Amino acid sequence: MNETTAPQDGGTSLMQNEYVQELFSILNNNGRDTSGLSALIGHVSEMENFVKRAEDKIADMKSQLAEMKEAHSHPVKTALQKAIKSLENTVAVMKERIADLKAGIIEGCKNAVAAFKEKGIAALDKLASFFHIKGAFKALDKGAKENVAVCDKSIAHTTAYYAEFYKASRAIRNMGRIIIGKEPLPSQSETRRLEKAATAPCRAEKAINLKISELANSAIKRLEQLETTAADKRENRSRAREKQPTLLDEVRDAQQLVEQRKLEMPVPERVKAKGAAEI
Secondary structure, eight states: OOOTTTSSSTTTOOSSSSHHHHHHHHHHHHTOOOOHHHHHHHHHHHHHHHHHHHHHHHHHHHHHHHHHOOOOHHHHHHHHHHHHHHHHHHHHHHHHHHHHHHHHHHHHHHHHHHHHHOOGGGGGGGGGOOOOOOHHHHHHHHHHHHHHHHHHHHHHHHHHHHHHHHHHHHHHHHHHHHHHTOOOOOOOOOHHHHHHHHHHHHHHHHHHHHHHHHHHHHHHHHHHHHHHHHHHHHHHHHHHHSOOOOOHHHHHHHHHHHHHHHHOHHHHHHHHHHHHOOO
């Protein structure tokens, strides 16, 4: 696989990409920790799987919608069609952003491999610096949280509508039932069923966004851990260099040791040593 044909979208697993595989091989062969990179890729793969399940859910909803007995212009059916369309749009946007994340990870692996071949394993001490994807994760999280807020408002609005709808329809229907001598309607089960059906797409969309937000935050924390680890390693190396004794330090230490030993001698021996030093 060459550079122009390397998969850059959601069509192929990240772990199947040649640059990702090569970087893992380099890290493993040089005794480097791969858990951070594995976790990062795992979060993105989980996002992909979750979005795929959402697409299956949309297909089920469309199938159920097609089987509704109500007329095409029925308010419930119309509302469901709009809600499902909104859910489809949300999933489509997420797929694009996840594809961008995958492309960013592949590019980061490619650059890390190139740096290793040019400068050796020391170039991978700053592994996190090759992955410029934190902003993409943050954008995904921000968008997901905004969608959750919209879903909450839509669910609340729909629930309030059906509560009022039930009161009005029940009053009218009970009036007719009383006139013909029947008992008033005892429950609102039918209205609850319609309410549940009408809010199903919004509830599904909210669940998707909550999960994506959770995974995006986990990935951001993992990236920050990688950055911190790299910074700690650099700081430790810098401190080690600072603590390395110079030749002058060693001479001074030797002189101090000699002077200390002289002081530890008995007085007569100390006088002899001093006289020998002055000759």
